[in-house]
Amino acid sequence: MDTVVKTSTRLPDGTSVSTPAEASIKHTIRPTREEAEAAVRTLLRWAGENPGREGLVDTPKRVVKAYEEFFQGYNQDAEDVLERVFEEVDGYDDMVLVKDIPFASHCEHHMVPFVGTAHVAYYPNGGVVGLSKLARVVDVFARRLQTQETMTAQIADAIEQSLKPFGVAVLVEAEHMCMSMRGVLKQGSSTVTSRFSGRFRDPAEQARFFTMVRGLR
Ligand SMILES: Nc1nc2c(ncn2[C@@H]2O[C@H](COP(=O)(O)OP(=O)(O)OP(=O)(O)O)[C@@H](O)[C@H]2O)c(=O)[nH]1
Numbered sequence: 001m002d003t004v005v006k007t008s009t010r011l012p013d014g015t016s017v018s019t020p021a022e023a024s025i026k027h028t029i030r031p032t033r034e035e036a037e038a039a040v041r042t043l044l045r046w047a048g049e050n051p052g053r054e055g056l057v058d059t060p061k062r063v064v065k066a067y068e069e070f071f072q073g074y075n076q077d078a079e080d081v082l083e084r085v086f087e088e089v090d091g092y093d094d095m096v097l098v099k100d101i102p103f104a105s106h107c108e109h110h111m112v113p114f115v116g117t118a119h120v121a122y123y124p125n126g127g128v129v130g131l132s133k134l135a136r137v138v139d140v141f142a143r144r145l146q147t148q149e150t151m152t153a154q155i156a157d158a159i160e161q162s163l164k165p166f167g168v169a170v171l172v173e174a175e176h177m178c179m180s181m182r183g184v185l186k187q188g189s190s191t192v193t194s195r196f197s198g199r200f201r202d203p204a205e206q207a208r209f210f211t212m213v214r215g216l217r
């Protein structure tokens with residue numbers, strides 16, 4: 001008879017599950033709205049507040065609703081956003097750049113906002129996408145928890161995979177509230193991340209991209 005070896009994984013919430021698959025399912029099942037609101041009340045108590053006082057009674061509801069907006073990206077798919085390609089562009093084959101796209105995200109380390117702008121460019125390989133879709137792709141990833149580096153890479157990779165362009169450039173500049181409101185307390189510092197693929201790996205193309213982002217204001 002086969003012996004079934006069962007390993008047990010202890011989760012951060014103190015419970016145990018038998019397999020990694022079970023662990024991953026457990027962590028992706030959303031709590032109920034009531035459970036989420038109860039968690040907000042716990043954090044209010046942790047902050048030293050009385051969640052029962054008049055001004056705070058509806059706060060858990062509002063916070064949970066706000067989370068639905070902040071983290072909407074988990075319900076969205078970049079592939080769907082970039083699905084519609086316009087082929088009729090009369091041979092346009094130069095860079096397409098949408099710059100100064102404002103975004104607000106949350107860092108996965110502190111769940112505190114980082115806020116800034118993204119600049120997204122690509123060299124079309126035949127068709128182009130609607131310009132708003134590039135801004136929408138930024139939001140699909142911004143409205144999740146991650147690092148700025150991951151967000152930058154995810155935006156570029158999604159465009160790469162959907163459009164198969166001759167190159168993608170993504171430049172993101174942001175201020176992290178976890179560096180300005182707490183911790184090291186460096187207000188005004190900004191973090192710049194970039195991802196270049198295809199033609200944009202050429203330094204001359206990168207220079208042109210930077211000139212278009214910075215120079216043509
Ligand atoms: N690379 C990267 N780091 C980030 C990002 N957002 C926040 N961080 C950093 O994540 C790090 C977490 O460091 P830890 O030492 O684990 O946490 P901490 O004690 O809160 O760190 P301090 O912020 O230095 O007080 C900090 O240095 C943050 O600045 C991001 O998008 N990318």
Ligand SMILES: [Zn+2]
Nearest residue numbers: 107109110178
């Ligand atoms: Zn942080």
